[in-house]
Ligand SMILES: *Cc1c(COP(=O)(O)O)cnc(C)c1O
């Protein structure tokens with residue numbers, strides 16, 4: 433199954449990664465641009481020296497991590513990347529702020545609430561993490577073009593990473609995305625192609641392209657490089673734990689599109705426990721979706737363990753995946769950890785964006801409105817413990833989804849540059865209450 437490297441002059445260097453292994457049946461494969469098990473069609477995951485059967489290796493200590501660079505490469509011993517990755521041409525994402533959200537917490541009646549703000553990444557969304565790992569895989573396999581099917585943020589992360597690395601890029605998006613995401617996906621160069629259809633249709637198109645000579649030696653970060661890509665989300669778990677002082681949060685609210693991020697944050701937490709880097713304390717994982725695209729939340733509420741695809745209709749376009757590949761794993765993790773999966777309406781998303789901005793000075797994209805909205809709804813429903821240490825993710829920048837709030841965010845007054853005019857304007861406002 434493993435393909436020979438195309439025209440690479442050196443051997444693969446995946447650092448501590450040694451194989452791909454099937455998440456369902458455990459069959460192992462050589463490291464290659466493969467993503468599905470030939471035995472059972474289960475998703476493939478990266479296996480490392482340190483988690484191979486019988487291994488007692490300790491790959492890294494807290495001290496070694498702490499003395500690493502202020503980006504995801506501080507965790508390189510736990511990722512499928514070469515030891516020298518920090519010196520290579522990539523966007524070096526990560527080590528974003530974990531904000532102690534005291535004001536938002538006060539408003540919601542929570543004492544220990546934190547916002548992990550991934551809008552601080554190079555292309556202003558969490559996607560830079562996953563792309564950075566996929567880029568190293570693409571280099572290993574001798575691919576010349578970096579590609580993806582995207583709900584918006586991924587396209588910009590891929591074209592930017594390809595620009596820095598000196599690779600070609602060709603990315604595919606649904607043609608009805610937000611203006612800012614289209615501009616971002618295009619400004620870094622490469623080729624941006626809009627497809628008339630939903631993300632799920634774009635994704636299916638990309639799967640066809642992989643089997644065609646047109647896509648020869650292309651690395652689709654979220655398709656044929658998916659096992660590597662997915663590992664990037666573990667760095668969110670590592671960072672949160674380290675930033676809390678090497679502790680797991682008791683509760684965490686994570687957005688769900690394909691479900692990959694949520695699944696890998698759980699994996700990251702479990703790895704930290706297994707490696708003795710944090711204490712084995714219980715944590716609950718909560719998934720967040722928009723009501724207009726909530727197939728996982730619907731399955732959770734109905735008590736099903738399979739996900740029925742939907743056709744998305746929501747302003748949270750970055751989460752608009754109607755047929756989420758990792759949906760069943762999300763259900764499993766939410767139930768196993770004592771969490772839940774919940775959804776909020778577009779109006780609740782907008783309210784939550786404004787609440788977070790007003791209380792913490794963090795302007796989230798619609799995906800962040802979804803997580804904060806769900807946090808609020810779970811609290812009201814008694815599913816979240818207001819006293820327990822809680823982290824809520826903001827995975828993207830509000831500047832990318834301005835339309836969501838633009839209507840309600842206008843100048844209080846437009847006046848001539850004079851004190852008199854200002855006085856009148858204030859008086860008018862006060863008069864109107
Ligand atoms: C891609 C994305 C996610 C998570 O996507 P998964 O497919 O579930 O891993 C979350 N937030 C934003 C803003 C995204 O772009």
Ligand SMILES: [Zn+2]
Pocket residue numbers: 454455456457458459469470471472473474
């Ligand atoms: Zn299998």
